[in-house]
Ligand code: HEC
Ligand code: HEC
Ligand code: HEC
Ligand code: HEC
């Protein structure tokens with residue numbers, strides 16, 4: 001329960017804003033959506049976006065919670081590596097990692113073994129603090145230098161990750177164990193999908209191919225989207241903003257919903273930023 005806190009709070013703030021700002025509860029209005037997104041998280045500091053605080057097990061054991069920054073890891077590994085191969089859940093708190101598990105080489109311990117990255121085995125308490133972070137200043141400072149080299153965006157991490165990947169500025173590996181191969185992308189999904197379940201004129205196209213570069217089919221099907229065109233129910237912008245559907249990633253790790261034009265390519269007007 002507590003692990004979800006950080007997500008629930010911004011969503012509660014949003015709920016209040018939606019109901020108070022929308023007048024008649026018609027939140028789908030473009031101006032209103034724009035205002036809501038402008039006023040709410042994720043508008044926090046760039047380094048913090050996609051940084052998950054894991055406290056489910058630490059808290060009980062009296063340890064400082066663990067700070068897991070996606071941005072550090074995204075340059076080296078695709079989502080697939082952790083969320084398919086290493087079986088991390090895609091919701092904060094879902095995995096329930098224990099010390100016994102990562103000491104046995106699972107989860108964080110698969111990489112933090114002293115070879116690929118600093119070790120979880122190290123008994124030196126200053127090493128524990130690299131994950132069980134009391135103070136995030138070093139991480140924030142590291143972010144400043146890190147982001148300088150990457151293409152800029154207005155929201156999220158302030159980094160255009162899609163461009164960085166396209167231009168080869170990052171080249172994350174797609175599997176952790178060399179012998180594991182990624183299935184070939186099916187030809188019949190190459191054509192971009194035009195979305196418009198609830199709003200035929202919203203003009204959003206979805207590229208399976210771009211997403212498959214970092215994600216697996218099982219990241220989205222069947223939990224987030226029906227595997228049938230226009231089959232997903234309650235698929236609206238408002239539900240996206242609440243962290244469902246596209247928002248499952250595009251409010252937490254991938255560029256957030258504030259960045260309207262990256263999905264609504266033809267959107268114009270004041271709320272289009
Ligand atoms: C590579 C990152 C990392 C390092 C380094 C690390 N931990 Fe952890 N630790 C975790 C994660 C992740 C969890 C689970 C966090 C949660 O959900 O609360 C955890 C949980 C724990 C827990 C509570 C869970 C349980 O099973 O008892 C203890 C105790 C703990 N760590 C001790 C330590 C000590 C002591 C050190 C240093 C010798 C250390 N950790 C170093 C990542 C790390
Ligand atoms: C190095 C491992 C690693 C990589 C690579 C990785 N993740 Fe994660 N991800 C995690 C961990 C660990 C968590 C926290 C899980 C938990 O708390 O149980 C997480 C959580 C998430 C969450 C939930 C966040 C929240 O606040 O609820 C989302 C969404 C997510 N990841 C998406 C992605 C996407 C998209 C990518 C690729 C761009 C990605 N992840 C790459 C390890 C990774
Ligand atoms: C797939 C491999 C992989 C997994 C899984 C992984 N890490 Fe990492 N992690 C790395 C690598 C490699 C680095 C070093 C990256 C660099 O310095 O550029 C790193 C760096 C970090 C850093 C940055 C530390 C610093 O001083 O800048 C933290 C914090 C961290 N990992 C925590 C975690 C935690 C917590 C988990 C598990 C929840 C985890 N990592 C799982 C590979 C991994
Ligand atoms: C990032 C999320 C995501 C990933 C990853 C993903 N899909 Fe989809 N898929 C969607 C969405 C969104 C739809 C449209 C659903 C709707 O309209 O209700 C869809 C629709 C489909 C459809 C129906 C298409 C049509 O024209 O009728 C098929 C088939 C499908 N996906 C297969 C796959 C396969 C196979 C993979 C892995 C190679 C995959 N998907 C990966 C999000 C995803």
Ligand code: HEC
Pocket residue numbers: 079160161162163195204205206210211214215219220224245246247248249250253254255262263
């Ligand atoms: C499972 C996670 C996930 C889901 C669900 C998801 N995406 Fe993405 N999407 C990503 C990641 C990761 C990227 C890479 C860029 C980034 O991280 O900012 C991306 C990139 C994109 C891009 C490319 C932007 C560019 O500038 O090239 C578009 C457009 C996009 N997503 C639209 C959508 C839409 C529309 C949906 C819902 C139908 C959706 N995504 C659902 C993870 C996801």
Ligand code: HEC
Pocket residue numbers: 028029030031033034037195196197198199200202204235236237238240246250256257258259260261262263264271272
């Ligand atoms: C990650 C992709 C993504 C981003 C970013 C995004 N949207 Fe959407 N939006 C969608 C999708 C997908 C739909 C349509 C869902 C459907 O009907 O199939 C949609 C639908 C809409 C609709 C139609 C009404 C409705 O409720 O469905 C409006 C209005 C809208 N978006 C406004 C915005 C505004 C304003 C922003 C920026 C503040 C924005 N969107 C950012 C993906 C996105």
